[in-house]
Amino acid sequence: xxxxxxxxxxxxxxxxxxxxxxxxxxxxxxxxxxxxxxxxxxxxxxxxxxxxxxxxxxxxxxxxxxxxxxxxxxxxxxxxxxxxxxxxxxxxxxxxxxxxxxxxxxxxxxxxxxxxxxxxxxxxxxxxxxxxxxxxxxxxxxxxxxxxxxxxxxxxxxxxxxxxxxxxxxxxxxxxxxxxxxxxxxxxxxxxxxxxxxxxxxxxxxxxxxxxxxxxxxxxxxxxxxxxxxxxxxxxxxxxxxxxxxxxxxxxxxxxxxxxxxxxxxxxxxxxxxxxxxxxxxxxxxxxxxxxxxxxxxxxxxxxxxxxxxxxxxxxxxxxxxxxxxxxxxxx
Amino acid sequence: xxxxxxxxxxxxxxxxxxxxxxxxxxxxxxxxxxxxxxxxxxxxxxxxxxxxxxxxxxxxxxxxxxxxxxxxxxxxxxxxxxxxxxxxxxxxxxxxxxxxxxxxxxxxxxxxxxxxxxxxxxxxxxxxxxxxxxxxxxxxxxxxxxxxxxxxxxxxxxxxxxxxxxxxxxxxxxxxxxxxxxxxxxxxxxxxxxxxxxxxxxxxxxxxxxxxxxxxxxxxxxxxxxxxxxxxxxxxxxxxxxxxxxxxxxxxxxxxxxxxxxxxxxxxxxxxxxxxxxxxxxxxxxxxxxxxxxxxxxxxxxxxxxxxxxxxxxxxxxxxxxxxxxxxxxxxxxx
Numbered sequence: 107x108x109x110x111x112x113x114x115x116x117x118x119x120x121x122x123x124x125x126x127x128x129x130x131x132x133x134x135x136x137x138x139x140x141x142x143x144x145x146x147x148x149x150x151x152x153x154x155x156x157x158x159x160x161x162x163x164x165x166x167x168x169x170x171x172x173x174x175x176x177x178x179x180x181x182x183x184x185x186x187x188x189x190x191x192x193x194x195x196x197x198x199x200x201x202x203x204x205x206x207x208x209x210x211x212x213x214x215x216x217x218x219x220x221x222x223x224x225x226x227x228x229x230x231x232x233x234x235x236x237x238x239x240x241x242x243x244x245x246x247x248x249x250x251x252x253x254x255x256x257x258x259x260x261x262x263x264x265x266x267x268x269x270x271x272x273x274x275x276x277x278x279x280x281x282x283x284x285x286x287x288x289x290x291x292x293x294x295x296x297x298x299x300x301x302x303x304x305x306x307x308x309x310x311x312x313x314x315x316x317x318x319x320x321x322x323x324x325x326x327x328x329x330x331x332x333x334x335x336x337x338x339x340x341x342x343x344x345x346x347x348x349x350x351x352x353x354x355x356x357x358x359x360x361x362x363x364x365x366x367x368x369x370x371x372x373x374x375x376x377x378x379x380x381x382x383x384x385x386x387x388x389x390x391x392x393x394x395x396x397x398x399x400x401x402x403x404x405x406x407x408x409x410x411x412x413x414x415x416x417x418x419x420x421x422x423x424x425x426x427x428x429x430x431x432x433x434x435x436x437x438x
Numbered sequence: 439x440x441x442x443x444x445x446x447x448x449x450x451x452x453x454x455x456x457x458x459x460x461x462x463x464x465x466x467x468x469x470x471x472x473x474x475x476x477x478x479x480x481x482x483x484x485x486x487x488x489x490x491x492x493x494x495x496x497x498x499x500x501x502x503x504x505x506x507x508x509x510x511x512x513x514x515x516x517x518x519x520x521x522x523x524x525x526x527x528x529x530x531x532x533x534x535x536x537x538x539x540x541x542x543x544x545x546x547x548x549x550x551x552x553x554x555x556x557x558x559x560x561x562x563x564x565x566x567x568x569x570x571x572x573x574x575x576x577x578x579x580x581x582x583x584x585x586x587x588x589x590x591x592x593x594x595x596x597x598x599x600x601x602x603x604x605x606x607x608x609x610x611x612x613x614x615x616x617x618x619x620x621x622x623x624x625x626x627x628x629x630x631x632x633x634x635x636x637x638x639x640x641x642x643x644x645x646x647x648x649x650x651x652x653x654x655x656x657x658x659x660x661x662x663x664x665x666x667x668x669x670x671x672x673x674x675x676x677x678x679x680x681x682x683x684x685x686x687x688x689x690x691x692x693x694x695x696x697x698x699x700x701x702x703x704x705x706x707x708x709x710x711x712x713x714x715x716x717x718x719x720x721x722x723x724x725x726x727x728x729x730x731x732x733x734x735x736x737x738x739x740x741x742x743x744x745x746x747x748x749x750x751x752x753x754x755x756x757x758x759x760x761x762x763x764x765x766x767x768x769x770x771x772x773x
Contacts, residue, residue: 148629149600268718269488298487298656299700300715306702307714325629328702352706369634371659373686373701380663382635386599 110287110319111160111204112136114175118152118159121167127390129155129168131343137287137319142309144334144351145323146366150387152343153323157289160321161200162187178203180286201232205280209292211272215264221248222260225279232283247278251308270301277308281316291323306333327370331355339363342387342398345418349425359427361405397430407431442515444618444650445476445499449508452491452498456723466722468494470674471508473749476652476667478514478617481644483665483682484654485697487719491674492654496620499652500536501529512536514617534564537616541623543603547595553606554591557581560614576613583646584609585639601632605639612643622654637664658701662686667756670694673722673730676749680757690752690759690768693731729762737763 118130130152137143145153158164160176176187180203190196208214216224222244229240241260248256251274264272273293280288290309294302306329313320322333330337331351338348339360347360358364365383372378385402388394394401396412403411407430416428421436431438450472457464468491476482486492497503499510501521510521512532519532537560540546547556557577560566567573578588584605595603604624611619621640625633641664644651655661661668662682669679670693678691689695696715717734720726726733732742741762749760753768761767 148631270718298719299658299697300487301718302702303700303714326702327630328704331704331706331708332702355704355706366630367704369631370704371634371637371657371663372704373659373662373698376662376683376686380634380637382633382638383631384635386601386632387629 108139109179110137110139110141111179112175112177113156113160114177115171115173116156116159116176117171117174118155118164119169119171120165121169124391126169128393129343129390130159133340133343133345135338135345135348137321139286139319140313140317141336142313142320142322142334144330144337145321145340146325146327146330146337147340148325148387150342150390151340153340154291156340157206157291157321157323160187160287160289161204161206162190162196163200163206178287197232201228201283201285203285204287204289205283205285206289206291207273207276207280207293209295211269211276211296212264214276215272217264220261220263221267221275221279225260225282228279229282243282244278247282248275251275251278251281251312252304253278269297270304273297273301273305274308277305277312281312284316285318287319287321289321289323292325293322294329295324295326302329309333327355327367339366342390342393344398344428346399346429347425347427349422349427353422353425359421359425359432360399360429361403361431362399365402365404397428405431442478442513443475444478444514445474445510445512445652447472447474447499447508447510449473450495450498450505450510451507452494452503453506464723465506467674467725468503468722469498472671472674472676474669474676474679476618476650478650479644479648480667481641481651481653481665483661483668484652484671485656485658485661485668486671487656489673489719489722490671491722492671493622494674495671496538496622496652496654499618500538500620501532502538512618530564534566534614535616536618536620537611537614539604539607539611539619539621539624542627543600543607544627546607547603549594549596552592552594553581553586553598556595556606557591557609557613560610564614566614577609580609580613583643584612599632600628601635604628604632604636608636608639608643612647612649616649618650618652620652620654623656624653625660626655626657633660640664658697670697673719673725675730675760676758677731677761678757678759679749680752680754680759684754684757688754688757688768690757690764691731691761692735692737692767696734729760737767739763 114134116130116133119126119128147153170188178185178187225244226240229235245256245260253259253274294305334351337351337354338345341362347363368381383402396414397416400411410430416430418426418428419432419436420426452469453465453467456466484492498505501524505522512519558573561573586605625636653665665682668682668685670677672693678694715734728744729742729747732738747760747762749758752759
């Protein structure tokens with residue numbers, strides 16, 4: 107499988123009145139064609155900011171370090187997203203090579219413009235279609251994502267659709283420009299479980315059909331287990347563990363990932379009490395020195411956790427973790 | 439031993455008029471003829487999709503929405519009230535005894551009040567304390583029980599994380615010493631690592647203070663871990679109700695079963711797509727006839743479309759189900 111996007115040493119800070127706030131620090135990963143990569147973490151872990159960086163969508167006060175690289179591999183050659191400055195160039199990435207769907211579909215559709223009009227508008231911007239072609243393509247896409255009566259729905263407004271319908275329409279809109287990479291930011295969080303299951307199934311089918319890559323941002327490890335091929339776990343702006351979904355979920359190596367899985371209520375272990383991770387995620391203004399997780403970690407090995415950043419070590423061929431428990435060879 | 443029933447509902451209905459004209463008397467039935475007993479000291483879970491009426495049922499028990507039909511009674515041994523006709527001094531007294539914890543701890547706390555004032559406000563409004571010293575003492579006591587740092591009482595809510603804020607909302611709800619607390623999606627807005635902590639706290643408070651909780655949630659695994667008894671709602675009706683273990687081991691209603699199989703499993707190889715539900719919950723303004731679940735039920739028959747099933751006793755103790763075919767489905771092991 108060929109690489110779609112490569113992120114190298116991404117460090118992103120926001121300039122604020124309180125000084126520079128680090129939101130993402132030294133994050134590297136890649137996504138390949140036909141692959142779903144899960145980006146997991148709590149609120150404040152920097153997962154959404156990372157995703158927005160891929161489309162150069164962060165606010166004006168965002169500062170990227172010179173080492174940060176986001177390379178988009180297209181058929182026409184490699185493209186450094188962060189070096190793009192002109193709006194016209196940006197269009198190649200935003201809505202062109204990369205599309206994004208958001209958590210709250212009601213907030214992502216304009217309330218006073220019909221679904222169809224919004225779909226047609228972006229197709230006209232990103233392709234050579236005529237208005238008529240764009241409209242019939244939109245109807246086709248709505249049909250593809252399982253919306254019944256697409257001819258009627260296309261002229262309806264977002265408020266006329268149910269939550270699950272809206273998210274389907276959002277997916278149809280994001281895919282209509284035939285992107286190489288789809289970023290889905292908590293696409294099922296606002297939906298009921300039964301509808302969530304339907305949307306997950308749909309996304310599975312679409313990856314195969316369109317042969318694209320998906321970055322699936324979520325805080326729900328159950329959803330990750332059911333959707334993703336690879337998973338990257340973030341905490342306070344750092345990528346602390348990454349690997350194939352089976353390995354990471356069955357044999358998590360980082361104390362944070364282990365804690366996340368233990369904190370999850372499981373239906374087959376009803377008698378066991380829930381074990382929360384003690385404390386709260388620190389404010390980005392008070393980033394701990396050393397390992398970012400040291401304020402809540404139950405497996406501190408010594409002063410090294412307080413003072414030194416853990417190196418990213420390989421514990422299995424493709425499974426990497428950043429924790430002082432493991433030595434250079436990946437042994438505990 | 440049969441326990442005392444704290445909240446008892448019989449044929450409880452809540453409707454909202456949606457028709458606008460003089461002759462347009464359309465009513466949206468959010469809760470439809472619900473019978474339920476909540477035992478004193480229990481942790482009662484209520485689950486269902488959005489639009490199932492679970493929040494409205496919780497609010498009916500708090501007398502925050504008008505009860506249009508049926509009865510709901512509250513009896514804690516000291517006093518007993520018929521919630522339908524409650525008003526005046528009795529209603530004021532009931533407010534002290536029944537409280538609500540909200541979903542979003544970011545929206546529920548006034549940003550312009552200190553934590554101390556937020557927690558003290560119910561005491562002051564209800565006139566439960568006589569002096570400032572007494573109020574302070576009560577606030578500190580409940581804050582300590584909710585594991586809040588007492589030094590933080592002078593701060594404003596913005597300085598706290600989601601988990602801490604939810605502990606502040608809990609302290610505020612509990613400061614008047616309620617016997618009955620409705621927790622409406624109280625952990626839904628929290629991160630997993632924090633969620634477990636708040637759930638453990640609620641359990642602890644239930645044990646230590648003898649509070650009866652009604653826990654409303656859409657997350658079945660959370661409910662499974664916290665509640666003693668679980669009721670499942672669909673379009674305003676109770677479709678199944680059973681002790682937690684019983685319900686999760688042997689769900690009898692096809693809807694309950696489908697809800698369970700929709701929970702994403704932590705095992706990546708577990709492909710439990712066996713009973714995925716098609717379609718969505720119908721609009722409450724346009725409800726199906728007969729069994730309300732028949733539009734999505736994989737086991738639907740003609741009878742289901744015309745005749746509404748009653749909640750009847752199922753095999754286990756305290757297990758009730760409203761389905762025409764539960765017995766048959768159980769015997770053929772279709773469920």
